[in-house]
Amino acid sequence: MPRPIKLYGGKLSGHSHRVELLLGLLSRPYELILTPPADRRTSTFLAMNPFGQIPVIDDDGVIVADSNAILVYLAKRYDEGKTWLPEDPVGAAAVQRWLSVAAGQLAYGPATARLGAVFKLPVDHSQAAEIASRLFGVMDSYLAEHSFLAAGHPTLADLACYSYTRAAPDGGIALSPYTKIVAWLEKMESLPQFQRMPNPPAG
Numbered sequence: 169m170p171r172p173i174k175l176y177g178g179k180l181s182g183h184s185h186r187v188e189l190l191l192g193l194l195s196r197p198y199e200l201i202l203t204p205p206a207d208r209r210t211s212t213f214l215a216m217n218p219f220g221q222i223p224v225i226d227d228d229g230v231i232v233a234d235s236n237a238i239l240v241y242l243a244k245r246y247d248e249g250k251t252w253l254p255e256d257p258v259g260a261a262a263v264q265r266w267l268s269v270a271a272g273q274l275a276y277g278p279a280t281a282r283l284g285a286v287f288k289l290p291v292d293h294s295q296a297a298e299i300a301s302r303l304f305g306v307m308d309s310y311l312a313e314h315s316f317l318a319a320g321h322p323t324l325a326d327l328a329c330y331s332y333t334r335a336a337p338d339g340g341i342a343l344s345p346y347t348k349i350v351a352w353l354e355k356m357e358s359l360p361q362f363q364r365m366p367n368p369p370a371g
């Protein structure tokens with residue numbers, strides 16, 4: 169029996185959720201260690217991630233920080249079918265393109281709007297909404313022509329983009345105008361062993 173991977177994360181963090189998604193889809197046992205903001209400032213945590221951010225994993229002594237880096241590590245290490253991260257140059261680049269979107273427009277748009285609405289952080293909501301609108305317009309047109317973001321099947325690109333797209337309404341960004349995005353989210357949710365991110369508590 170492999171030792172459970174330790175995942176330092178949070179239940180309402182989309183960055184953490186994308187890692188939980190892949191761990192579930194790969195059937196890897198893991199232990200979620202809830203790491204609230206104060207615990208991210210301790211010397212022990214900062215030794216694992218000097219940026220003081222979740223998620224971080226500890227896989228039997230192998231420490232990996234940053235959600236997208238963790239996705240790449242887990243796929244390279246545990247995805248025997250090599251479907252989540254294709255190895256051919258074009259396939260790998262297609263995935264990387266959307267990992268960049270997940271760390272870029274998705275983080276600065278929908279995820280930032282949610283930070284303001286749910287966690288009451290001081291953010292520029294109108295700027296975040298504008299970034300989200302541009303991003304979702306592009307994604308919706310793209311998904312009108314493609315089943316998934318980077319290949320004909322789900323890859324790390326879809327996992328990295330799923331959580332904060334699904335949670336966009338928490339930040340006041342409606343998904344109803346984007347019918348192709350909604351269809352894609354539902355396809356992801358029908359994957360076996362898919363687990364949803366919990367809704368934030370009301371208020």
Ligand SMILES: N[C@@H](CCC(=O)N[C@@H](CS)C(=O)NCC(=O)O)C(=O)O
Nearest residue numbers: 181182183220221222223234235236
């Ligand atoms: N690029 C990082 C971003 C992670 C991130 O923003 N984590 C948030 C929680 S969702 C955090 O720990 N923020 C605390 C901070 O920035 O001080 C990743 O993909 O893992």
